[in-house]
Amino acid sequence: MIDPFAQIVIPPEVAQLPKADIHIHAERSPRLDRILAKRDSREPYDWVAWAKNLMQDYPAGAERLERISPVFEHILDADQDPENFIARNLDILEEATKDGAILTEVRYGRDLADVPNCLDLLQEAERRVQNNYPDFRMGVIPFIFLSWDKTKLDRIIPMYIDWAQAGLIYGADVFTIPYAEEADWTEAYHIADKLASAGLGITVHVAEVSPANLESALKTPGLTRLGHATHAGYHPHLTEKIAKSGVTIECSLSCNVILGASQSYETHPIRTFVSAGIPVALCTDDPVQMSTTIGREYAIVHQLGFSIPELLDCTKNAIQVAFIDDKQRRHLLKIHNDYVANFT
Ligand SMILES: [Zn+2]
Numbered sequence: 001m002i003d004p005f006a007q008i009v010i011p012p013e014v015a016q017l018p019k020a021d022i023h024i025h026a027e028r029s030p031r032l033d034r035i036l037a038k039r040d041s042r043e044p045y046d047w048v049a050w051a052k053n054l055m056q057d058y059p060a061g062a063e064r065l066e067r068i069s070p071v072f073e074h075i076l077d078a079d080q081d082p083e084n085f086i087a088r089n090l091d092i093l094e095e096a097t098k099d100g101a102i103l104t105e106v107r108y109g110r111d112l113a114d115v116p117n118c119l120d121l122l123q124e125a126e127r128r129v130q131n132n133y134p135d136f137r138m139g140v141i142p143f144i145f146l147s148w149d150k151t152k153l154d155r156i157i158p159m160y161i162d163w164a165q166a167g168l169i170y171g172a173d174v175f176t177i178p179y180a181e182e183a184d185w186t187e188a189y190h191i192a193d194k195l196a197s198a199g200l201g202i203t204v205h206v207a208e209v210s211p212a213n214l215e216s217a218l219k220t221p222g223l224t225r226l227g228h229a230t231h232a233g234y235h236p237h238l239t240e241k242i243a244k245s246g247v248t249i250e251c252s253l254s255c256n257v258i259l260g261a262s263q264s265y266e267t268h269p270i271r272t273f274v275s276a277g278i279p280v281a282l283c284t285d286d287p288v289q290m291s292t293t294i295g296r297e298y299a300i301v302h303q304l305g306f307s308i309p310e311l312l313d314c315t316k317n318a319i320q321v322a323f324i325d326d327k328q329r330r331h332l333l334k335i336h337n338d339y340v341a342n343f344t
Contacts, residue, residue, distance in 0.1 A: 060260020171323025196222025233269020
C-alpha cells in the first residue's frame with residue numbers, strides 16, 4: 001500500500017510530462033507561513049505531523065475536512081502586504097511549474113471576495129512565473145460559499161459577472177452546504193444560472209465525504225466539472241449518471257486518502273471512473289496541508305497502473321474543461337499534442 005506521507009520518487013518519464021492542476025486551493029495561511037519561514041530562515045509548520053494526527057484523532061470524512069484551512073489564521077495580517085500576497089501565489093505557481101505543470105487553476109475564497117484588486121496582484125505573479133516558463137498559464141476560480149451572508153453574496157456575484165464580461169475569469173466554484181447531507185440546491189442553482197448566463201463555467205465540490213448531493217449537483221446550470229465526486233465511485237448508479245452527464249471529475253487522490261474519502265490509494269475509484277468513460281483530471285486540492293505536489297500525484301497514479309498515455313489523457317481532459325479563453329486552450333492543447341506526437 002502506498003503511504004500518503006511517503007517520499008515518492010518521480011520517474012523521469014513522468015517528471016517530463018506536461019501536467020495541469022485544475023483543483024488547487026490558495027491555502028493562503030499555509031502558503032504565507034511557508035514564504036515567511038523561508039525569509040526568516042526557520043522551518044515552516046510541520047504539515048506531515050499535523051496530517052498524521054488528523055488521521056489518528058478524527059474519523060474519516062467531514063470531521064477531518066472541517067479541520068483543514070483554519071490552522072494558521074493568526075499570520076494572515078502579513079497578507080496585507082502586496083509583496084507577500086504575490087509571493088504566496090508565486091509559491092503555488094513555481095511549485096507547479098517545477099513539476100511540469102503548464103496550467104494551474106487556483107481557487108480563491110475570501111481573499112478574492114474581499115480584496116478585489118487582488119486580480120492585478122495575481123496577474124503579476126503569473127507574469128513573474130512566465131519569465132521562466134513562457135508557456136505556463138494560470139486560471140483564477142472564485143470559490144463562492146453559500147454559507148456567506150446575503151449582503152456579501154449580493155456584492156460579489158455582480159462583481160464576478162463584471163470580471164467574466166471583462167475576460168478576467170472564466171469559471172466559478174459554487175459550494176453548497178450542508179456538504180455531507182442532502183442540501184437545498186435552490187440558491188446554488190440560482191447563483192450558478194446567473195454566472196453561467198454571463199459565460200462562466202461551473203464546478204462544484206461534491207460527494208467528498210458522503211454520496212449525498214451528487215444527483216442534485218449534476219443538475220447545476222452550467223456544470224462542466226465535479227470536484228472529488230469520490231463517493232459516487234462506490235455506487236454504480238451514481239457513476240453511470242456522471243458518465244451520462246459528460247462532466248469531468250477533478251480527482252485529488254492524496255487529499256481523498258488523508259481525509260478518508262478513500263481508504264487507500266489502491267481502493268480509490270479513479271479507475272472505476274475511467275472505465276465508465278468519465279474524463280478525469282489529476283489535482284492536488286490542498287497540497288501544502290496534504291504534503292503533495294502535482295508531479296507527486298501523477299507519479300502515484302502511475303504507480304497505481306496508469307500508463308503514460310493515460311496520464312497524458314488526464315492532462316488533456318483538464319485543458320479541455322479548463323476555465324480559460326479559447327486562445328489559451330488552443331495554446332495549451334498544442335503543447336500537449338506536440339508532446340504526444342514526439343512521444344509516440
Ligand atoms: Zn477542494
